Amino acid sequence: MTHNVIDLGSDTDLAKAVAGLMPGLWRDLADLVRIPSVFPSPDVAEARQAIVKLFQEAHITEAGELSLTHQGKPLTPLVYADKAGPVNSPTVLLYAHYDVQPANKAGWHVTEPFAPKEVLCGTDKRLYGRGAADDKSGVMLHLAVARAFGGKLPVHLKLMLEGEEENGTGLLEDYLIAHPDDQRFKADLIIVADTGNVALARPTVTTTLRGVVTVDVTVHTLRKPVHSGMYGGPVPDAFTCLVRMLSTLHDANGDVAVKGLAVDDLPWPAVDETRLHEEAAMLDGVRFVGTGTLAQRLYGKASVNVVGLDAGLPQPNKSANVLRDKASARISMRTAPTQDPAAAQRALIDHLKAHVPWGVQVETTPGITAYGFSANPNGTYFPLVEQALKAAYPGSVKVERAGQGGSIPLVHAFQVVNPNADIVLWGCEEPKCGIHGPDESVSHAELQAMATAEVLLLDRIGKAGHHNGGAM
Numbered sequence: 001m002t003h004n005v006i007d008l009g010s011d012t013d014l015a016k017a018v019a020g021l022m023p024g025l026w027r028d029l030a031d032l033v034r035i036p037s038v039f040p041s042p043d044v045a046e047a048r049q050a051i052v053k054l055f056q057e058a059h060i061t062e063a064g065e066l067s068l069t070h071q072g073k074p075l076t077p078l079v080y081a082d083k084a085g086p087v088n089s090p091t092v093l094l095y096a097h098y099d100v101q102p103a104n105k106a107g108w109h110v111t112e113p114f115a116p117k118e119v120l121c122g123t124d125k126r127l128y129g130r131g132a133a134d135d136k137s138g139v140m141l142h143l144a145v146a147r148a149f150g151g152k153l154p155v156h157l158k159l160m161l162e163g164e165e166e167n168g169t170g171l172l173e174d175y176l177i178a179h180p181d182d183q184r185f186k187a188d189l190i191i192v193a194d195t196g197n198v199a200l201a202r203p204t205v206t207t208t209l210r211g212v213v214t215v216d217v218t219v220h221t222l223r224k225p226v227h228s229g230m231y232g233g234p235v236p237d238a239f240t241c242l243v244r245m246l247s248t249l250h251d252a253n254g255d256v257a258v259k260g261l262a263v264d265d266l267p268w269p270a271v272d273e274t275r276l277h278e279e280a281a282m283l284d285g286v287r288f289v290g291t292g293t294l295a296q297r298l299y300g301k302a303s304v305n306v307v308g309l310d311a312g313l314p315q316p317n318k319s320a321n322v323l324r325d326k327a328s329a330r331i332s333m334r335t336a337p338t339q340d341p342a343a344a345q346r347a348l349i350d351h352l353k354a355h356v357p358w359g360v361q362v363e364t365t366p367g368i369t370a371y372g373f374s375a376n377p378n379g380t381y382f383p384l385v386e387q388a389l390k391a392a393y394p395g396s397v398k399v400e401r402a403g404q405g406g407s408i409p410l411v412h413a414f415q416v417v418n419p420n421a422d423i424v425l426w427g428c429e430e431p432k433c434g435i436h437g438p439d440e441s442v443s444h445a446e447l448q449a450m451a452t453a454e455v456l457l458l459d460r461i462g463k464a465g466h467h468n469g470g471a472m
């Protein structure tokens with residue numbers, strides 16, 4: 001397959017090139033959404049092979065599958081390419097992931113998860129389906145770069161597309177940190193296309209990410225379940241004990257009550273309360289929790305949530321009058337960008353152990369730990385990044401620098417391996433996308449604008465020609 005490439009010489013020419021590529025990018029995105037690439041299903045391999053073919057057809061003939069092994073464990077192969085640019089040109093590494101969150105039909109109204117559907121939204125249109133935004137739209141941004149330049153890239157380009165990001169295995173992060181001299185992952189600039197603007201058509205660079213830790217806690221009270229009528233009262237129920245412990249994780253204001261956690265206070269833009277209430281699908285009358293600015297609560301302070309619960313309970317209409325012998329919960333903590341995750345995990349475990357009621361037996365099992373991220377605000381390439389975004393969104397007043405409450409653990413690994421490189425986080429995942437939830441979607445206008453921004457950025461970097469010591 002061939003793609004028309006305009007003679008690129010100006011921002012206008014580049015924008016026209018991307019506009020001309022959009023019908024094909026939109027179709028290819030829909031085709032990728034049809035592949036239910038949930039790790040570790042065989043569909044992940046199908047998506048990977050389809051993406052390799054797309055990039056090879058877009059003149060990145062170096063694109064292929066790269067298999068890595070860490071501590072005897074094979075990683076899901078990367079889609080990887082290393083394509084030389086002009087002599088002495090800067091090296092830019094483009095990252096996204098092609099695996100997606102699991103999805104069933106429950107809660108999906110516009111379409112089924114892996115049956116992509118286009119819906120008109122005023123002058124825009126949206127593509128619905130699992131992965132349309134997170135993160136197959138990121139793959140499309142990088143594909144747009146390949147197609148727009150037609151193989152004549154202005155920079156030395158490295159492509160790195162992951163197939164197990166959503167599973168949280170951490171193997172790729174561990175591999176990079178264990179192999180800091182692996183030249184395949186060195187660059188002057190790393191573009192992670194797995195975030196998004198604070199709102200549609202409001203160009204944003206994500207400058208901070210929270211870290212994440214998990215802990216599993218299990219309460220044991222009895223050798224077996226027993227009748228609540230015969231023993232209820234003096235005999236403790238495991239589920240009730242667990243609930244009491246979980247209730248201590250927050251104070252009366254809703255702030256996390258775990259001691260010793262970091263709090264960051266950076267100049268994030270203000271968060272609109274009304275918009276956040278709507279975007280988070282909060283019910284009428286439900287209030288925000290915690291203290292401090294909304295931006296700080298979203299980006300700079302720890303949050304604690306119970307994300308899994310198991311007490312062996314039947315459905316409410318099939319309940320049994322028994323005291324539970326054991327009950328378990330998985331606790332997820334998002335941490336401040338500068339927080340040491342191992343220290344946060346220890347603090348969470350210490351808090352749980354300090355709030356065990358009535359002498360019951362408690363097991364705590366540490367889960368994942370992942371660092372947050374804070375970008376260098378004075379990075380070499382950030383002026384060019386903001387110029388590219390302004391040109392791609394000509395009606396915008398300014399480019400915003402915002403935090404994100406979520407976590408991308410690999411970014412910390414990139415930072416360790418490339419201490420002198422700039423890391424740019426952007427993408428198409430604005431709030432209306434509803435990533436990880438039912439009716440996930442992506443905006444056509446946002447995809448076109450962000451693809452234009454990425455093409456413009458690489459063009460500017462190639463013309464500037466400077467290095468920051470990130471790649472060798």
